[in-house]
Amino acid sequence: MTDIIHLLPDRIANQIAAGEVVQRPSSVVKELMENAVDADADEIKVIIKEAGKTLIHIIDNGNGMTETDARMSLERHATSKISKTEDLFSLKTMGFRGEALASIAAVAQLNLKTRIGENELGSELVVEASEVKSQNPESTPKGTSVSVKNLFYNIPARRNFLKSNGVEMRHIVEEFQRIALSRPDIAFSLYQNDLPSYQLTKGKLTHRIVQLFGKNYKEQLATVQESTPHLSVHGYVGKPESSKKTRGEQFIFVNNRFIKSGYLNHAILAAYEGLISSDHYPFYVLMIEIDPSHIDVNVHPTKTEIKFIDERTVYGVIKAVVKQALGAHNLRPSIDFDLDVNFGKGPPVSGNFENIRDKKYSQYQTFGSQPSPQDLRRIEKLYDTVLKDKDPAKVSNVELTFQSSANDLMFGHGESDQNRSFTFLLHNRYIVTQVKSGMMYIDINRSHERILYEKYLKQLDTKRNASQQSLFPQTVQLNPTDYALWQDIKDEVASLGFDIEDFGANTIVINGYPSDINDLDEKQLFEGLIEQYKIFSSELSLPKKERISRSFARRSAIKSGTFLDDKEMLALIDGLFGCDNPNFSPDGQLTFFILDLNKIEQFFN
Numbered sequence: 001m002t003d004i005i006h007l008l009p010d011r012i013a014n015q016i017a018a019g020e021v022v023q024r025p026s027s028v029v030k031e032l033m034e035n036a037v038d039a040d041a042d043e044i045k046v047i048i049k050e051a052g053k054t055l056i057h058i059i060d061n062g063n064g065m066t067e068t069d070a071r072m073s074l075e076r077h078a079t080s081k082i083s084k085t086e087d088l089f090s091l092k093t094m095g096f097r098g099e100a101l102a103s104i105a106a107v108a109q110l111n112l113k114t115r116i117g118e119n120e121l122g123s124e125l126v127v128e129a130s131e132v133k134s135q136n137p138e139s140t141p142k143g144t145s146v147s148v149k150n151l152f153y154n155i156p157a158r159r160n161f162l163k164s165n166g167v168e169m170r171h172i173v174e175e176f177q178r179i180a181l182s183r184p185d186i187a188f189s190l191y192q193n194d195l196p197s198y199q200l201t202k203g204k205l206t207h208r209i210v211q212l213f214g215k216n217y218k219e220q221l222a223t224v225q226e227s228t229p230h231l232s233v234h235g236y237v238g239k240p241e242s243s244k245k246t247r248g249e250q251f252i253f254v255n256n257r258f259i260k261s262g263y264l265n266h267a268i269l270a271a272y273e274g275l276i277s278s279d280h281y282p283f284y285v286l287m288i289e290i291d292p293s294h295i296d297v298n299v300h301p302t303k304t305e306i307k308f309i310d311e312r313t314v315y316g317v318i319k320a321v322v323k324q325a326l327g328a329h330n331l332r333p334s335i336d337f338d339l340d341v342n343f344g345k346g347p348p349v350s351g352n353f354e355n356i357r358d359k360k361y362s363q364y365q366t367f368g369s370q371p372s373p374q375d376l377r378r379i380e381k382l383y384d385t386v387l388k389d390k391d392p393a394k395v396s397n398v399e400l401t402f403q404s405s406a407n408d409l410m411f412g413h414g415e416s417d418q419n420r421s422f423t424f425l426l427h428n429r430y431i432v433t434q435v436k437s438g439m440m441y442i443d444i445n446r447s448h449e450r451i452l453y454e455k456y457l458k459q460l461d462t463k464r465n466a467s468q469q470s471l472f473p474q475t476v477q478l479n480p481t482d483y484a485l486w487q488d489i490k491d492e493v494a495s496l497g498f499d500i501e502d503f504g505a506n507t508i509v510i511n512g513y514p515s516d517i518n519d520l521d522e523k524q525l526f527e528g529l530i531e532q533y534k535i536f537s538s539e540l541s542l543p544k545k546e547r548i549s550r551s552f553a554r555r556s557a558i559k560s561g562t563f564l565d566d567k568e569m570l571a572l573i574d575g576l577f578g579c580d581n582p583n584f585s586p587d588g589q590l591t592f593f594i595l596d597l598n599k600i601e602q603f604f605n
């Protein structure tokens, strides 16, 4: 029998290794940026086309490589960063496994140009799928330029597996931000399809934070600074009031390397206890310096997870210093966040709510209060939907026949005095109305969300775009992540009635907004939509249209605690029972229930 075990050809071994290192375009960006940082560059330029699917090009002004090193750098396990075992325990560099370049070269078309300071001429290497096509002397600036074209071109299955440009770009920006934050002493720039997304100049960490996340972060930061025998920490944490509902702006670095640590995140959140509500996340950038022999970096192949030898001490120190930082800023403890947003805070201040009401609910004016054949059909549908519901347990098992006077009320037949006696607002949160079998309680916020949700879904299907022009078009500067996200959903956003123009370089102009929304600020409206869409996208794996409809409905629905007048209440009831599925809010919560007369009687017995 002949031997059957043989060595894998290098090319295949490299492809397999690549699977570990190169998962998506952002992994390439990370590895190449880290190499540039390790090469002591103080200026690093990142050029991306089509979210890295066609081009990732990183240019640095670092040490460069000799001709031989350039050739060697593409070999697997070729690294200049460790030469003996002990080095592993005192790592100061980002990379050390010597796998990145070899892996990238195995799954793309790679062009490497590099020159060291002493030499006048550098060299250029062209590689495709691990095969060196050419190596020639080349005049090139000091430093290294690596361009990676058509990632995964030779592995179609992986290429097809890549997500939309919006998603892939988001990952790239994430990696870019992490490395940029870790080294404010290096100038970084990011270009996306030829347009600059970021141009970060050298400076202090605060400066970098502001350049990355916006000017308003300046006032939001509390300083962290502490040295203990075990470790030292410095950085910034966001003041509680600047916390957000979406994650994404939490950064922990250990010895300048971004890491993910649920454990340390927990320590930081524990320091915020009582200061922010449990569904909010604070901003933080913490730089931890610790003796490398006290950590084990190698637990994860892409090295974003590390293990501390003495976890508990690290936890305790981090919690204490963050707490101290927050205290030092004299932050008053908040009262009760759970009572905040979604629940009424007592009657709204007069004048203020008038304004909101007029603007927000004018969409109802179109419903009018005169009865119409549609009204009749809607009310019939109410009986149908509720009574024929497949899951009777979910619906109050009551007879839903309205008294004639209640019918009148719903159709607006009755005198207005009479209306008031049958429908009223309870604590600005519920509409209470009499039905034949008892009292119906309608949750205003949930019902309105249901109404809007169905309406937006239909708009997205018909692509009907009812837009009104803004008197003063607003320019909005988005961050690159949100910009990429918007590009992903811009057709749908247009169908909702937004008239938005793309100005490139993360800038858009809002020329018009949905005509049925007279919200106070179309910029806020749009940003709210994006923010909500992000939240839902991370929580739900629903089709895009559904996510958008839900997001916009959530954002523009009447909030609990808002005063409604009779006309508005009737319009809301009308709208709810005109829905295909009036029983539940889009996320499946009960929109109304009926307190049965029998139940009421029971109370008295």
Ligand code: ADP
Binding pocket: 031, 035, 036, 039, 060, 062, 063, 064, 065, 073, 074, 078, 079, 080, 081, 094, 095, 096, 097, 098, 099, 100, 101, 102, 143, 144
């Ligand atoms: P590692 O970073 O783990 O050493 P890589 O495959 O990323 O492995 O790189 C291999 C080697 O190529 C590095 O050790 C370094 O010597 C050299 N190298 C890679 N990128 C650069 C660069 N931008 N500038 C200078 N040298 C580089």
Ligand code: MG
Binding pocket: 031, 034, 035, 094, 095, 096, 098, 100, 101
């Ligand atoms: Mg490397």
